[in-house]
Amino acid sequence: MQNFNWTKFTKKISIQSDIETVYKSWLSSKELEKWFLAEAIYIDGYKNELASTDLASSECTYSWKWYAQEHVEIGKIIEANGKDYLLFNFAGSCRVSVALEELGEETLVTLTQSEIPEDDESKVNIRLGCASAWAFYLVNLKSVLEGGIDLRNKKKIKGLVNN
Numbered sequence: 001m002q003n004f005n006w007t008k009f010t011k012k013i014s015i016q017s018d019i020e021t022v023y024k025s026w027l028s029s030k031e032l033e034k035w036f037l038a039e040a041i042y043i044d045g046y047k048n049e050l051a052s053t054d055l056a057s058s059e060c061t062y063s064w065k066w067y068a069q070e071h072v073e074i075g076k077i078i079e080a081n082g083k084d085y086l087l088f089n090f091a092g093s094c095r096v097s098v099a100l101e102e103l104g105e106e107t108l109v110t111l112t113q114s115e116i117p118e119d120d121e122s123k124v125n126i127r128l129g130c131a132s133a134w135a136f137y138l139v140n141l142k143s144v145l146e147g148g149i150d151l152r153n154k155k156k157i158k159g160l161v162n163n
Contacts, residue, residue: 006123008114009131013138014106017145019084022100022107027055035144036137039065067154068163091126
């Protein structure tokens, strides 16, 4: 485990969908709730809540809630270029970037979570926990966009791989 990187990981998935649709899936509350969250709220720089179909942009803040979890994630969109890249803070001081690349009729999604603290709790809960969770949610994004099937556990059963 000497060479294991505890501070960063990357997950990639290809999705049979256009970049615009995939991009909106991250920055529209309505779309984000289809594959990732129970509730997504974006607030603009003037402290106004965005409509569920509006796209969040740089400097917007967010409040995210999941099914079967008590945790609420509060954070900020650091960068959103309106096309194929976004960066947000997550899990405290971490940063998550999402880069989209067109590959024929597919979109390659590359998610990187970085700046993970190296204390033991962060190694377990953030590095290992988030890596596992992002893998599931990226597969769920693919499932929802390609076939309309949401794989999430929406009940209050905790500890499942799909919540």
